[in-house]
Amino acid sequence: MVDNILNEPQRETSGAETFAKYEFQFHWALCKIIQKHQKQEDYALLIEYHEDVVIADSLDGRRANFDFYQVKNKTGAQYTLNSLTKQESGKSSKKNSVLGKLLSSCVGTQYESRITEIGLVASNGFNLDQENNELKLDIISVGDLSETCTRELADKLDLELGSSQIPSNLKFIIPTIQIANQREYVITKFADLVDSLFPNGFCNAVSIYRAIIDEIHRKGIVKYDFPDWERLVDEKSLTSYTVKDVIAVNTKHSSTDRMIDDLSSLRDELCWSFSTFKGYRRRIEKLLIQRTGMLSAFELNRMKMIEDCIDSIDPEKHSTLKDGFEKQISKLKSDLPAETFNDDTEIMTEVLYLYLKD
Known part of the structure; x- marks a missing residue:
């Protein structure tokens, strides 16, 4: 039995209990795994486990690497450096900022070295000073930020987390999927996926979507911790095998x-x-x-x-x-x-x- 490398106390579990409020992050996550399925990659998708979305690139717990994403469904003003690092006052101490929460799930953990990408996904977008502000990027990497922005960000993280180190794999992501048409968007993506895998095939994309979103809902409400990797995958994740089975049942x-x-x-x-x-x-x-x-x-x-x-x-x-x-x-x-x-x-x-x- 393989030990679960992710078996550390979770920052919070309330997200699993209020699962129904976060449909946008589920649909965004589906878009991510459809991309992986398109490339015929193995994966295990975890919802509300350490972060909003965690994706493992293998079902083998001994060699799996992970992508960690915090997904924000917001309207209005774009995130700035100040709003990303602003700490609200709590009952006894200041709460973590938006960016601080994300990094605290990743940095200083036993699985930190196996995290490939740390992503903050925000539907309202970002207004961050870049080396080239004429570029309109939907994915902003640390290397795209200006020297001034990077230095100021490091100082703020040092005050909050006690470390000025900015992870090189941190990315600020503007999602392609829109809140208003997320269901239809994902159904179309499943139809496109099946067409690419089986040219001239016939599939029921709506049935595929319904079966998979139901599975995500069922797995997402599980709020327990799992010491062994196999149970985490079985009880909490949506795997490439499950998606493949659903596609097979609904495709001719x-x-x-x-x-x-x-x-x-x-x-x-x-x-x-x-x-x-x-x-x-x-x-x-x-x-x-x-x-x-x-x-x-x-x-x-x-x-x-x-x-x-x-x-x-x-x-x-x-x-x-x-x-x-x-x-x-x-x-x-x-x-x-x-x-x-x-x-x-x-x-x-x-x-x-x-x-x-x-």
Whole structure:
């Protein structure tokens, strides 16, 4: 079991309890993972865990790096250096400023060295003095700030946090997504994503959106801490695997037609009832979309392991195709670890997939 590198006391958990108020950050986060999915990258999205949005770039807790984002849904005046670093008075001491809150979640932690990007996302934008103020940037890096602005920012952070070091990976981000059309914007992005993964395919983008936003809502309200990484991913995150499964269930593509036709021709030879055939057809369709759109290293290794295991057994050289498949299934069950498959139906689906693919 892998230790959870992020297992430190969270600055606050009230965000999880008032989850419904932050739809904008959920939709902005979806845009970020759609970009990663487009590049066929693995990810785990965490909402309201240390920060508004945290994205891990791997499901392996031993090597995952993280992006930390605070997402502000604001109108009116743009953030200035003063408003970003202004500390309001609390009951006993001053509260952290907007920027101070973000940096306190990242700097001085055991996972600081594994943070790739620290981002403050604000719909109202930023008015910060830059080296070249003629540039209209939607992402302002520390290196874009003027020397005067950088020095003043360092002084203010030193007063608040006791350190004048400005993280080089800090960015000020103006989101592309707008508050007024965020739902429609994300649905369109999902449609574009599926079209890029499966050209000429047909998907129900609304169903994909609804399933995934529901999953984010469900995971976001979880406010507990998790000492081990696996439980954090299972209980609190939206992963690339989940998104891929949702896309597969809600997508059709012409490339699957031949294999489904071939599967239909096997029905009588395998002595399947109509309901059994329908069940395997759904599973094969889903597996085809999954493996056409995005293959992780884990899946590639799994497919090779299964193929190598049964490579010596040709089902067509047995008295019946059914006997040949049963021989392959028996070999997989005896030679591979028990946790490789959930049940015999999953094993049969893999055997059918390799047969139809060839």
